[in-house]
Amino acid sequence: MFDKILIANRGEIACRVIRTCRRLGIRTVAVYSEADADAQHVRQADEAYLIGGPQPADSYLRGEKIIEVARSAGAQAIHPGYGFLSENADFAEAVADAGIAFIGPAAASMRKMGSKAGAKELMQAAGVPVVPGYTGENQEPAHLKAEADKVGYPLMIKAAHGGGGKGMRIVRDPAEFLASLESCQREAKNAFGRDRVLIERYVEKPRHIEIQVFGDTLGNTIHLNERECSAQRRYQKVLEESPSPFVTLELRQRMGEAAVLAARAIDYVNAGTVEFIVGQDGQFYFMEINTRLQVEHPVTECVTGLDLVAWQLQVAAGGALPLAQDQVPVEGHAIEVRLYAEDPEAGFLPGSGKLERLRLPEASPGVRIDSGVVEGDTVTIFYDPMIAKLIVHGADRPEALSRLREALARCEVVGPKSNIGFLERLVRHPAVVEATIDTGYLDRHLEEFMPAAGEVDHDLLMAATVARLLGDEEATRERAERSGDPTSPWAIADGWRLGHGSRRSLAFGQGDQRIELHASGSDGHYQIEHDGGHVAVAGARLAGSELTLRIGDRGRRFLVLDREHHVLVHDGQQRLRLQPLAMYQHEAGAGATGADNVVAPMPGRVVVVKAAAGDTVEAGQEVMVIEAMKMELSLKAPRAGTIAEIRAEAGDFVEADAVLVAMEPA
Structure with missing residues (x-):
């Protein structure tokens, strides 16, 4: 095994590799850009070295600089993580030429998979099922249009080099082909440096099933079963799980055998993922091999109990795979979702900025958090806006979904906007609960996962109001205790004023909406006036983060996740975040x-x-x-x-x- 490795990446994957290395007694070397000087992977590694400016091209994509750092630091191996140089055959080759182990497949295997067109032809020759289409070198628009007409519509245009959902367009109308081609080629050129595309038949309402494969240098190749990643938005995975609720035992065996066949066809070594598209009829077709560890590898780790990074290190050091195919364990069900700094209600616009407050559920046997940031860190504009991966494991799928809902309810992000509310609606949606979702469902029905405009749940509003009232009363009592006369009537936080009744007014903001309420009473018993109606709230008590109260004759329980920056409450199904406002203020006029x-x-x-x-x-x-x-x-x-x-x-x-x-x- 290695004594020291360099991690040529950042964020949660770098932190993930560092954790495994620390457990194995391996020292770690991190690299970082000017934007990442205070990042968690820099703080957690044994050593860290600056390699350039904030743009990836000036830092994390500088292969020669990374190899130079590895040499000077005495690293025996380089782990590429995922993204950046992880699937760059030239980098893998340069690492090997420098006498350093590359923790991944050989450059030759990568090159065979670096082109989707070439990979498809290779898999077809090896007997792996592929989707009908065109993979030729003639990239003239007129020729591509003619080939598209032969394939038939709907079809998909895909960048021949790359992945991650970049450079992909679905075309349903022949009249839209050339415009889609231009857009796809431009995006492919910007993302991967090459604009070659391939065309293939589009499978309607498909499932996305991928198989984790592993190979060693001794000729052993196995698979670690499947992950389903059908919940996608614009080809970006949103929810991943294992095992797939769609896959039967017979289909799992056939897909696993095909995945191993695909890996052997390119002499694959180390961790990789063979991705398949599966029709509603159960027919599956090869899409691509990701020649690296996947973002969603934790779900495989949860159901197998294996550490895939440790496997990577063992294989890269020349060791044999720890298990044979028939020894791979499977227990329970695991699900992963990704928490992003993004605004779903604004088209999932990525966000950036300081994480003023970050609350994630505590890790437990059934809950795992993989994150590269902590409260106070900044989500920078230069890289992927992922905050954390939330992974849960249960005895079966219903238990895993229940655990995921509970874990999401305890997540809070203040600073950049996040997708937590979107994820909460996702994991309760019938298409996910009933396991019927296909890869295009989110794009076709996105409105089903968005909050209704202007609607505020009545009970959540009452809970938020009471949480604010109790907080004000608590603050008043604390001030009174610090004063010289704690028994003064002015220390009573019930809104009483000389000549007036005990009535308090509150104002909250939610988006563009302003909400005003009036409350009388104190100490957990209130009459709340809102929108012309009156509500009696009694017996309100806040113990830690748990608020219990009675609204009329109904008892309710809520989580109060924040009373400092905002008022954030959760009823176990949904959350409500309100911004406290001054009760009396002039609204600024909007300019034209x-x-x-x-x-x-x-x-x-x-x-x-x-x-x-x-x-x-x-x-x-x-x-x-x-x-x-x-x-x-x-x-x-x-x-x-x-x-x-x-x-x-x-x-x-x-x-x-x-x-x-x-x-x-x-």
Whole structure:
């Protein structure tokens, strides 16, 4: 085994590898960019070295610099994690040429899988089922259109080099093909440096099933069963689980055998994932092999009880696989979701900023947290906005889902917006509970996972109000105890004032909505007035984070997750976050200039400018595309009119809220 390894990555995967190495007594070396100087992987490693600027191209993609650090630090191996250089055959080859072990497959195996087109042809020759389509080298638009017409619609255009949902478009109408092709090729060029695409038949309502494979240098290749990743939005996985509720014993055996066959066809060594698309009829087709460890590997670890990173290290050191195929254990059910700094209600726009407050459930035998940040850290604009992976394990799927709901209820993020509320609705949706979700369901029915506009649950509102009232009373008592006259009537927090009744007024904000309430009473017994109605609340007690009370003649229990920054309450099904506001304030008038400008929704790089000064545009017409946090954002004209000025060019880096396109006054 190795004495010291370098981790050529960042975030939760770097921290994950460090944990396993620490358990095995292996020293770790981290690398970091200028944006990551205070990151957790830097703090947790035994040594850490600066390798460049915040942009990935200036740091985490500098293979020669990473190898130089490994040599100078005396690292015997490099773990690439996932993303960045993890599937870069040139980097893997350079590491090996430097006399350092690469903890992953050989460069030759990567190159066979580096092209989706070549991989598909190779798998077909090896007897692995593949989706019908076109993988040829002729990339002329007219030729691709002709081949598309042969394949038939609907079809999918896919970047031949890359993954992660980048460079993929579904085309249902022949008239849309060329525009989709242009968009796909541009995204592929930006993401992977090459714009070659392939075309394949699109399987309607498919399931995404992937098989974890492992190979060693002694000729042993096995699989560790499947993971289902059918809950996706725009080809990005949202929820992963193992075992798949869709896969039968017979299908599991056939897919496992096909995955091992695929791995052996490219002489695969170390951890990899063979991804299949599965039709409703149970027919499965090869999609690709991810030549690295996957983000969702923890669900396999939970159901097998194995440490896949430890396996990676053992295999890379020349050891044999620890188990044979018939020795792979399987116990219970595991599910993983990813907590992101993003705003689902604004098209899942990635977020950034300081994590003012971060509360995650405590790790336990049934709950696991993989994270690369802690409270006080910053989610930077330069990298993926993942906050944490939440993984749960139960005796069966219903128990795992129940445990996941409980764990999500205890998550809280203050600072950048997060997708926690979206995930809570997801894991209660019938398509997930009944295991009928397919890869396109979220995109077809996204509104089912979004909160109803303007609606506030009545009981949650009462709970939030009472939590605020109890907090005010507690603060008043503490001030009174510190004063010289704690028995003064002014120390009673019941809203009493000379000549007036005991009535308190409160105001909260939720999005653009302002909510006003009035309450009388104290010490857990209140009459609350809201929206013309009166509600009696009695017996309210807050013990730790648990609030119990009676609303009318109904007893209820809630979690109070925050009373400092916001008021955040949870009823076990859903959450309500309110921003306390001053009761009496003038509302600022909205300016009229916003409709005349196209602004950057977040920091990013301009990919393409599609309009020029003097152009006449229609409302909603795309005028610019920017790239931020690994995704393209389409910026559109706010109204019909004439463009007065374009203030950014392709390649420019722009700040959030910067005016990029100015319209002439209406």
